[in-house]
Amino acid sequence: MSQSPRPWPRLRRGLELDYHILKVRTDVYADPRTQHEYPRVFIDTPEWCNIIAVTPEDQLVLIRQYRFGIQENTLEIPGGLVERGEDPAQAAARELEEETGYVAGRVVPLGSVHPNPALQGNRCHSFLALDCVKRHEGQQDHGEDIAVELWPRAEVPRLILEGKITHSLVVVAFFLERLRAESAR
Template structure:
């Protein structure tokens, strides 16, 4: 095969749902390579978009959650976040998730950026929202399968923890990576 040839977009031939859960669907999707005429089935996870929130209080603290995660069977230090409802704006979803998980509200809500969590397997995007002037105003409204401790920490301490491996959730690290230059005043968030 010629390594200098431009890559080709595989043609999607069809798919079938293997299983549906309340969080995502798993499907087998058949693709064909246009030049090699190779066909293969690939497993795809079809999930709604997600939102993660960097919530900054007036006294320069970040609102964090320490949450039990079933995949690692351990607590994980993260930022608040969750599933975006069908048709919901990521900014609205971010404010909603922040309030539900932590009791905090704030304004303005601005988009820091978006990523594909794992484009090899997943169809969704994760949007990162910055909410400033966050204050605790509401009772918590957790899902019945959530186990969360809400904590606040100075921004610099959180950034040091992230750089030292104290934050291991990849999407929380993505959000902090996008937030850090905004915090340092070297970049403006996307509005």
């Protein structure tokens, strides 16, 4: 059995740059084997949440929005930041309603992942929202421009395999949903 790698001690904390939704800094760490110093970038961001919303007619409530990193519109599930002190399930239900105007009848936790543990310490929590009903047109945050689309739930594998859904955290949410369904059998 191999020995686990030792923790890298942080020698110095770098200057932090605050970009409102995230903070970036470069800390210096020591390699526990050689004691050589290495700078490592750290992105400090709040917890995130995603929610797979399903209507009583087995339609998915998806959103399409512009993503600056790839400079394209993407097809995704609703989601966003978890406010400080907010329960992730409540945040997911809030994001669903704000972005789409749909309200969940029931919210089921699917699991959580570290989005990128090489650079970030936060988690992304995924949920399944059942019996979602449209209550209003939604109240998007400033700087959001979201289009709501309904898709048959059975289309998810095709949408992912054909590259229509490419956001990794959305794909993870659907994978977690499938794992939960398979383990319940």
